[in-house]
Amino acid sequence: MSLNAGIPGGPIASKWTRHKSEIKLVNPANKRRHTIIVVGTGLAGASAAASMSELGYKVKSFCIQDSPRRAHSIAAQGGINAAKNYQNDGDSVYRLFYDTVKGGDFRAREANVYRLAELSVNIIDQCVAQGVPFAREYGGLLDNRSFGGAQVSRTFYARGQTGQQLLLGAYGALMKEVANGGVELYPRHEMLDLVVVDGHARGIVTRDLVSGVIESHAADAVVLATGGYSTVFFLSTNAKACNVTATWRAHRKGALFANPCFTQIHPTCIPVHDKYQCKLTLMSESLRNDGRIWVPKDPSDKRPPNEIPESDRNYYLEERYPAFGNLVPRDVASRAAKAQCDEGYGVGPAGRAVYLDFRDAIDRLGKAKIEARYGNLFDMYAKIVNEDPYETPMMIYPAPHYAMGGLWVDYNLMSNLPGLHVLGEANFSDHGANRLGASALMQGLADGYFIIPATIGHYIASERLDKVGTDHPEFKAAEAAAVERTRKLLAINGKRTVDYFHRELGMLMWDRCGMSRNAEGLQEALKRVPEIRDEFWNNVNVPGSAETLNQSLEKAGRVADFLEFAETMVYDALHREESCGGHFREEYQTEDHEALRDDERFCHVAAWEFQGVGAEPRLHKEALSFDEIHLVKRSYK
Amino acid sequence: MSATIDLTLKVWRQQDRSDAGHFETIEAKDISVDASFLEMLDLVNERLTLDGREPIAFDHDCREGICGMCGAMVNGQAHGPESKTTLCQLHMRHFSDGDTVVIEPWRSRAFPVLKDLVVDRSAFDRIIAAGGYVSVRTGQAPEAHSIPVPKNKADLAFDAAQCIGCGACVAACPNASAMLFVAAKVSHLSLLPQGQAERRRRARAMVAQMDREGFGNCSNHYECEAACPKGISVAHIARLNREHLFASVMEKVTG
C-alpha cells in the first residue's frame, strides 16, 4: 500500500485556494440525495455536521453523550490561535505555520499545517458571527493573549472557558440544522463498528445506549470526529467517556493508524493524590505566564514551601531555558518536571509534584490582578486540593491530555479507506509530535467548518456510489458481530471489574509508554498488554443486561478496544528510535538530556495496518518533506 | 492516605423509564474525604459489581464541572450542599462520618428518568433547536473586528453564556421551570449585536418550546440561581421576560 497524501502542487500559500477551485463539486440538487454520517459532536464533528447540512447533504449525527453539547471539546480552557495580527506584533499566517511545524518537532505535513494557519482567521470571524462571547478590550475589539510560549499574542479566549464557548457555538449551528431538517440527531448512540462495502466506508453499526438496540446506518460517506485516546492511560484529563472505539473499529476494518505513540502530557495538572482517583484535572497552562515553577534544592527538604528561602529553591525551567523560562512548550515542561521528580526532588505526599508559585506575581501585580486572570483556576484548585493557592504554592504534575496520533488521512482528510473521513483530534494530521497550546480548537474547527465541507463533495462527485441498504450482508455481518461481542462480554461473569483492567492497562502504559520510554520497558509492555487482555476476556465481570442502559457494558467495550489499541501504540513507540515532541526515548537524548531527533531515519509518518488481534501491525511510511521550513533542532534555550 | 468516613446512601433505583422505582439503602464505607462525590459513587459501584449487584447508573463525563452531564439531588440539594459546584466537583470532605445521604435524580416531567439517576434532558436540546443560535451559515462571516461590542455587554453576554445545561435550575425550582436555562441563552444572544436580527423570533420560539416540553412557570423563587453551578443571575430571567413581552407586542403590532 502506498500512502499518497494528495498534496496539491504550487506554492504553499496558494495550495488550498487552488485545490478548492480544482476539486469536484456536487450538483446542489443532488446533495440532498447523499447521506453523510458524522460520529462525534465536538468542535470538529458538530461544525462538520452543521456545515455539510447547510450545503444540502443529509447528515446523521451521532454522539455517546445525552446531548451534542457535552463533547469533551467543552473542557478546553485556554484559547484558540489565529493569525489575525490584531496586536500588530508581527504575527502572520506564515509565522503561525512556522511555529506549529516547529512546535510539532517537524513531524507534521507542511501543506496541512499551512492550511490550518490560513483558515485560523476565518474561524474567528465565523465564531464571532455566531455570537461566541470572546474576551474584548474596552474599545469593543477582541482581546488576545500570549499562550503556550508563543512570541506573539495570537490567542483568542473566552475567560477560562474558550472550548465551552466555541463548542456551544458549533452546537448552536448543529441545532439550527436539526431544526431545519438537515441533520438527524442520535444522542446516546455509540458506534460499535464501521461497515465497509466494496472497499468503501458505507455506514456504521451503533448501539442505542438507552434501549440497547444494535442497528445499522447506511450512508455515502462516514466522518469520524471522535476525539483522542488519552484515556488509554486510565488517568488522564480527558472526559471519562473519551475512548478509542470508533477509530479503532475503523482501524480494524482497514484504516491506518498513524503515529499512535505521539501523546501529549500536559504540564499543569493537579497531581494524583489518592488511589481511588479516576480522573485528573487540568489547569490552563496560561498559569505559567505568571507562576514560577520550582523544587527544593535539597531532596530531603521537608519544610513547607513558604518557609523555603529563595536560595534553597531551584527554578529549574528558568535556569535551563533562559529564553523561554517557564513558558517552554508542553512536552519540554512536562519532561523536566518528571526528571526532577525521578531524581527525588518532587514534592507533595507521593513526591510526584513540583511547585507552581504565584508569590512573586502577587507581589508584583497584586492579588486582585492575579484573581482576575486566574480566579476560576485558583478556585478549582482550592476545591480539589483544599489548599489556598494565593497563600501556598500550587502543586502540579503532568498528565495525559491530548493525542497527536490518530487515523491516517490525506490532504482531503480522507483515510486510506475511501469514504472514511477523519477530523479533529481523531486524525493524526496537523500537530506532528507535539501540539502547541490553543491549537486543538483551531484544528477541530478548521477541519469541520472549512475543510470537510469542501473535500466531501470531491469524494462524492468522484465516486460512483451505488445505493447500499442496511440489509446488505456486510451490515448484517457487522451487526451480528457487535451483538455477539456484547453477549460475550456479559457472559464472562468473572471476578474483576472493568475499571480494574482499565487501571491495570493505564498504569502499565503510563510507566512504559508515558512521558519517557525505552526499548526494554516497551518490550515489557508488549508482553504485558496481551496478558491483561487475556485476563480481561476471561475474568471481567460485566453486570446487567444488553437490553437496557448499561454503563458497565459500555465501558467494557471501550476497554476491550483499548486493550488491543495499546499494543499498536507500543509498537509505534518501539519503532520510532528517536526522541521528538511528546515521544521521548531515553536512549536518544543529547548529553544535556534534550530530545535527539533522527531526521535521517524517522522523518516520516508511521501508519500502521491492522493484522489481527495480537499480531504485529504492518508499518507503512509516509515520508515528510520540509520545503518551506528547514529542519532544525528544536531548541528553547 | 487521607481520612475516611462511612456513609449510608439512600439511592433512587429505577430499571427503566416505565419502572416505578424505589429507594435502596447502600452502605458506603471507608470513603476518602478527598474523593469527589462521583469517585465515591465509582467506588460504591465497584463494590456492588463484585457483590453481584448492578451498579448505580449516573451520568457524568468531564468531571471538571464544565460538560454539564452530571447532577443529582443530594439531600434535597441540586448538585449537593456546596454552592456553585457541580456534583463532580463536590468533595466528600463536606460530609461527616455516619451521615445518611439521600440521592435522587432530577425530578421534572420534562426530564423522564431513564435509569437510576440518569434522566433524559433532550428537552433542552429541543429548546435550543427552536432558536438558541444565530442563523449564520459557515463561510459567510464578516471580519470579526467589523462590529465592536462594548466590553460590559460582552462580559454580561458571557455571564449568561456560561450555562452548562446541566438542568440543576429545573431540578431545584419548586415549579420545575426551565426559565433560567432559556433566559441564559436568550440573554446571551440578545446582548450581542450578532443576535439582533432574530431577537424577537428567538425569544418567542424558545419560550413556546419550553412550554411545550412541560416545564413549569417561573414564580420568581430564585432557587435556580442558588442552585446554578455557574451562578447565572436571575436578572437574565428579567431580560427574557422583557424580550418576550417586547417580542409579543411587536408581533401584534407589526405582524
Next chain:
Amino acid sequence: MTAIPMGTSIVKKQIVAVSGLALVGFILAHLAGNFNIFLGPEWLNGYAKHLEELGPVLWLMRIGLLAAAIVHITFTVLVTIENRRSRGVAYAVAGSRGGTTFAKKTMILSGLMVLSFLFLHLSDFTFADKHGSASIVAGANGGESLGLYGIVWNAFLNPLRVVVYIFAVCCLGLHLSHAIQSCTQSLGLSDEPVLQRVTFASRVIGALAALSYASIPVYVIVRHFTVGIGV
C-alpha cells in the same frame, strides 16, 4: 401536555403581574385614604362621602378592581396547577438553597388569607350602613351616628376582630414583600444592578403596608384606653 392554552408561561405570569400591580396601587391608595382616621371623624367621613359621591366612577373603579382580582386569581390558579404538574414525582427530601423565602413559598396561602379577609372587610366597612347602629359609639357624639368613623371605632374595640385584622394585614404585607419584586421581575423591569434594590424596596413596602394598616386598630385601642374618642 401540561400547558394550559392561555398564552405562554411568561404572558400568564405577566398578566398576574399587571393585575397584581393594579391591586397594589389600590392597596396603597386605600391606605392613604385610611390615614384620614388619624385626623378625626370629619376627615374620614368626608373621605367616605367624597368616594360615594363619585357614583358611577366609583363603581367603575370597583368593577375594575374586581376584574383585576378575578384575573389575578384565575391566572395564579392556572399557573399553580401547571407548576404542580411539572414536577411529576415529588422529591423524598426537598431542600432549599436560600433562593426561596417564607414569603415566596406562602404566596398562595397569604393571597387566600387576604381574599377571605376581603369578604369580612367588605361587609364590615365598605357595604356597612354608614349611619346604622354600628356607627353609633356609646357615650360619644351625643349618641348620634359617627358614620364610618364610628363603625371603624366599634369594630376595633372587638379583640377578635383586631386579631383577625392584624393577622390579615400581616398576610398582606408578606404577600406584598414578594409581590412587588416579583411583578417587576415578571415584567422584565429589574436588571442586574436594580434587582437587589427592588427586592429590598419590595420588602420595605410590604412591611410598611402591614405596619400602616395595623396602626389603625392599634390607634383605636390606644386612644380608647387613653384620651378616649374625644367627640
